[in-house]
Amino acid sequence: xxxxxxxxxxxxxxxxxxxxxxxxxxxxxxxxxxxxxxxxxxxxxxxxxxxxxxxxxxxxxxxxxxxxxxxxxxxxxxxxxxxxxxxxxxxxxxxxxxxxxxxxxxxxxxxxxxxxxxxxxxxxxxxxxxxxxxxxxxxxxxxxxxxxxxxxxxxxxxxxxxxxxxxxxxxxxxxxxxxxxxxxxxxxxxxxxxxxxxxxxxxxxxxxxxxxxxxxxxxxxxxxxxxxxxxxxxxxxxxxxxxxxxxxxxxxxxxxxxxxxxxxxxxxxxxxxxxxxxxxxxxxxxxxxxxxxxxxxxxxxxxxxxxxxxxxxxxxxxxxxxxxxxxxxxxxxxxxxxxxxxxxxxxxxxxxxxxxxxxxxxxxxxxxxxxxxxxxxxxxxxxxxxxxxxxxxxxxxxxxxxxxxxxxxxxxxxxxxxxxxxxxxxxxxxxxxxxxxxxxxxxxxxxxxxxxxxxxxxxxxxxxxxxxxxxxxxxxxxxxxxxxxxxxxxxxxxxxxxxxxxxxxxxxxxxxxxxxxxxxxxxxxxxxxxxxxxxxxxxxxxxxxxxxxxxxxxxxxxxxxxxxxxxxxxxxxxxxxxxxxxxxxxxxxxxxxxxxxxxxxxxxx
Amino acid sequence: xxxxxxxxxxxxxxxxxxxxxxxxxxxxxxxxxxxxxxxxxxxxxxxxxxxxxxxxxxxxxxxxxxxxxxxxxxxxxxxxxxxxxxxxxxxxxxxxxxxxxxxxxxxxxxxxxxxxxxxxxxxxxxxxxxxxxxxxxxxxxxxxxxxxxxxxxxxxxxxxxxxxxxxxxxxxxxxxxxxxxxxxxxxxxxxxxxxxxxxxxxxxxxxxxxxxxxxxxxxxxxxxxxxxxxxxxxxxxx
Numbered sequence: 001x002x003x004x005x006x007x008x009x010x011x012x013x014x015x016x017x018x019x020x021x022x023x024x025x026x027x028x029x030x031x032x033x034x035x036x037x038x039x040x041x042x043x044x045x046x047x048x049x050x051x052x053x054x055x056x057x058x059x060x061x062x063x064x065x066x067x068x069x070x071x072x073x074x075x076x077x078x079x080x081x082x083x084x085x086x087x088x089x090x091x092x093x094x095x096x097x098x099x100x101x102x103x104x105x106x107x108x109x110x111x112x113x114x115x116x117x118x119x120x121x122x123x124x125x126x127x128x129x130x131x132x133x134x135x136x137x138x139x140x141x142x143x144x145x146x147x148x149x150x151x152x153x154x155x156x157x158x159x160x161x162x163x164x165x166x167x168x169x170x171x172x173x174x175x176x177x178x179x180x181x182x183x184x185x186x187x188x189x190x191x192x193x194x195x196x197x198x199x200x201x202x203x204x205x206x207x208x209x210x211x212x213x214x215x216x217x218x219x220x221x222x223x224x225x226x227x228x229x230x231x232x233x234x235x236x237x238x239x240x241x242x243x244x245x246x247x248x249x250x251x252x253x254x255x256x257x258x259x260x261x262x263x264x265x266x267x268x269x270x271x272x273x274x275x276x277x278x279x280x281x282x283x284x285x286x287x288x289x290x291x292x293x294x295x296x297x298x299x300x301x302x303x304x305x306x307x308x309x310x311x312x313x314x315x316x317x318x319x320x321x322x323x324x325x326x327x328x329x330x331x332x333x334x335x336x337x338x339x340x341x342x343x344x345x346x347x348x349x350x351x352x353x354x355x356x357x358x359x360x361x362x363x364x365x366x367x368x369x370x371x372x373x374x375x376x377x378x379x380x381x382x383x384x385x386x387x388x389x390x391x392x393x394x395x396x397x398x399x400x401x402x403x404x405x406x407x408x409x410x411x412x413x414x415x416x417x418x419x420x421x422x423x424x425x426x427x428x429x430x431x432x433x434x435x436x437x438x439x440x441x442x443x444x445x446x447x448x449x450x451x452x453x454x455x456x457x458x459x460x461x462x463x464x465x466x467x468x469x470x471x472x473x474x475x476x477x478x479x480x481x482x483x484x485x486x487x488x489x490x491x492x493x494x495x496x497x498x499x500x501x502x503x504x505x506x507x508x509x510x511x512x513x514x515x516x517x518x519x520x521x522x523x524x525x526x527x528x529x530x531x532x533x534x535x536x537x538x539x540x541x542x543x544x545x546x547x548x549x550x551x552x553x554x555x556x557x558x559x560x561x562x563x564x565x566x567x568x569x570x571x572x573x574x575x576x577x578x579x580x581x582x583x584x585x586x587x588x589x590x591x592x593x594x595x596x597x598x599x600x601x602x603x604x605x
Numbered sequence: 606x607x608x609x610x611x612x613x614x615x616x617x618x619x620x621x622x623x624x625x626x627x628x629x630x631x632x633x634x635x636x637x638x639x640x641x642x643x644x645x646x647x648x649x650x651x652x653x654x655x656x657x658x659x660x661x662x663x664x665x666x667x668x669x670x671x672x673x674x675x676x677x678x679x680x681x682x683x684x685x686x687x688x689x690x691x692x693x694x695x696x697x698x699x700x701x702x703x704x705x706x707x708x709x710x711x712x713x714x715x716x717x718x719x720x721x722x723x724x725x726x727x728x729x730x731x732x733x734x735x736x737x738x739x740x741x742x743x744x745x746x747x748x749x750x751x752x753x754x755x756x757x758x759x760x761x762x763x764x765x766x767x768x769x770x771x772x773x774x775x776x777x778x779x780x781x782x783x784x785x786x787x788x789x790x791x792x793x794x795x796x797x798x799x800x801x802x803x804x805x806x807x808x809x810x811x812x813x814x815x816x817x818x819x820x821x822x823x824x825x826x827x828x829x830x831x832x833x834x835x836x837x838x839x840x841x842x843x
Contacts, residue, residue: 052769054785061774502780509695540691
């Protein structure tokens with residue numbers, strides 16, 4: 001068995017040139033072959049690629065899709081974010097548990113199936129959804145869950161179920177997915193007919209510096225949400241010392257409620273690759289890497305095919321479009337289940353085969369990024385926009401949108417609305433206008449910007465969605481009548497607790513403390529002081545955390561406290577007797593009781 | 606061109622050298638910025654966030670942020686002291702710390718920083734985690750109950766001992782320090798004299814059989830608060 005494992009591991013490591021920087025690929029492959037990455041496997045990998053065993057363990061234990069324990073042959077990962085639970089994920093979970101006779105978090109004794117919860121998998125427009133190994137199943141019902149369970153038990157998988165494919169390229173033989181695009185409104189930017197190479201032709205007709213000038217003139221800002229001017233990022237990277245430079249594409253969209261990149265990757269990957277190639281030309285990079293979230297594994301064959309077509313057409317490779325010395329190629333780097341890897345320096349760490357810990361800044365990636373070289377990390381949608389700008393010109397792009405936020409933006413709309421899906425709209429669209437389009441005029445709140453965003457009350461529905469007012473990387477979650485906003489905040493805090501990398505104290509510990517105090521309030525055991533405590537704690541987490549995750553993770557609590565204070569006030573009570581309502585004597589003595597093996601005698605009134 | 610950089614911390618003008626971090630320049634000038642994960646001779650980590658200062662109004666870790674001409678640094682303000690107290694209290698409730706019978710008491714940087722910040726008891730609820738103790742090694746023991754995840758042992762092992770004994774595993778609140786073996790420190794190449802052991806600011810990595818060698822009352826921070834050694838560098842104190 002061990003000799004066999006050793007041979008398998010040697011072969012896998014060989015595939016990646018025994019390069020420790022490809023650790024993500026190595027451990028992902030070992031996981032998929034062996035069902036887990038055991039201590040034995042870690043030791044063998046370490047020996048082959050020349051790192052310490054604990055370094056391998058450090059990577060394996062970081063990512064949700066990797067594990068030391070052997071997983072079942074079929075791993076069912078049910079999305080349990082707030083939106084999926086709004087639409088019945090809990091009932092689907094019960095069905096799976098009943099059918100398989102195990103709880104979530106467990107593997108069946110025969111090693112057939114593992115049930116796990118997972119945060120947002122990018123299918124919030126078709127909930128509840130789950131990943132069954134790499135296959136996505138959407139719009140799950142309890143009936144469907146029973147059918148899936150039966151197929152897994154009988155056939156060891158769901159291939160024979162012949163689940164219907166979705167629309168567009170979801171039905172492409174290389175995708176073959178039950179996913180729907182739900183592309184509700186196309187502007188004329190990303191999903192317009194695009195001729196491969198047309199942007200690149202215009203780019204190579206100019207100097208790289210002129211290309212950057214164009215991007216700057218378009219006022220394009222990062223579409224991931226942070227909104228850094230793209231042209232400036234490219235300029236810094238171009239200007240940094242060093243011959244070797246990199247273009248990284250952030251396709252790790254993991255913000256709860258975001259799925260617009262999924263639709264780009266399905267319907268317009270060529271445009272994205274073209275944008276990356278333009279960036280490669282502008283910056284002077286020879287290599288591009290697409291960091292694709294593990295949940296989108298089902299798209300890799302299709303994306304590899306799109307890359308190959310571009311190589312065949314002379315749009316990737318050596319001397320692109322006959323331009324002497326313009327060499328550029330792209331590889332896809334798979335993630336393995338970690339929201340933090342959407343943070344650009346964590347993404348770089350992960351691409352380097354490390355834990356997805358963000359890096360200290362400075363130096364910024366433009367100076368010292370991937371493998372220590374100058375690197376520009378941009379969002380999927382940003383590259384698409386950059387390609388269109390090179391095709392149609394900066395003024396064409398800049399004339400749309402609002403003052404500080406030029407151009408069109410993709411919005412992923414989910415939750416309580418008639419038409420969830422992707423909308424391409426100009427920046428500056430108000431929440432109210434968006435709600436009218438999606439069929440959700442009765443919304444009681446709108447979560448703009450995902451878990452780390454803002455819970456917007458109806459009194460602010462006139463506000464514009466743009467970098468200066470309500471910023472979002474695309475996520476818009478509609479909350480309809482009858483929903484509990486504190487449960488929403490709580491589910492986001494659970495998410496951040498789970499997804500914090502744990503590097504810095506305020507994010508690692510603070511989010512757990514904040515979540516617990518919120519639970520106390522929701523349980524009706526809170527006092528007015530608890531609200532003050534949450535505000536203070538939230539501000540400490542926000543002000544002192546090391547990266548964007550911790551700097552925004554308290555937002556669900558802080559913005560609901562600011563905008564929906566009455567919900568909290570109605571739950572907390574002043575303590576009449578000076579005792580803490582959250583204190584439970586039974587719980588406090590529980591551990592002691594379990595040690596001494598008998599119940600203590602409580603003195604109640 | 607002058608290689609000195611002038612900037613201010615709490616309205617006091619400081620002169621630093623090119624390439625210094627705010628913390629290095631402050632130390633040299635005798636201005637104490639509280640810290641836990643930072644340690645001389647180790648690469649800055651930026652993880653505990655106790656040294657958070659404001660640079661031109663923006664929060665930054667003093668241990669990783671380089672100085673720049675004219676920056677206005679806030680350090681000893683009520684707001685920052687409040688954040689620091691909260692962070693140090695987080696470290697107390699995250700683990701299981703029992704100062705009254707810890708060998709490190711009096712020499713412990715966590716305890717000393719807590720006293721310096723005026724912490725009597727944490728405002729946060731205790732998490733009471735279950736954490737492992739590893740006493741397999743003949744000379745060293747690890748008590749993860751007292752670990753604050755500062756990463757000094759990880760860095761010291763790499764940078765000073767040229768080994769790779771420690772590394773972080775897990776993520777979020779489950780993150781912990783693991784050793785380079787299947788489970789036990791005794792299966793690593795850790796030696797009793799390694800800097801990785803003496804780099805621990807708390808009582809998480811201790812040498813065996815030297816308990817309470819220095820009596821209480823004569824320990825590092827018994828007479829003067831932590832940071833005094835830095836403040837004695839200040840020109841007016843010389």
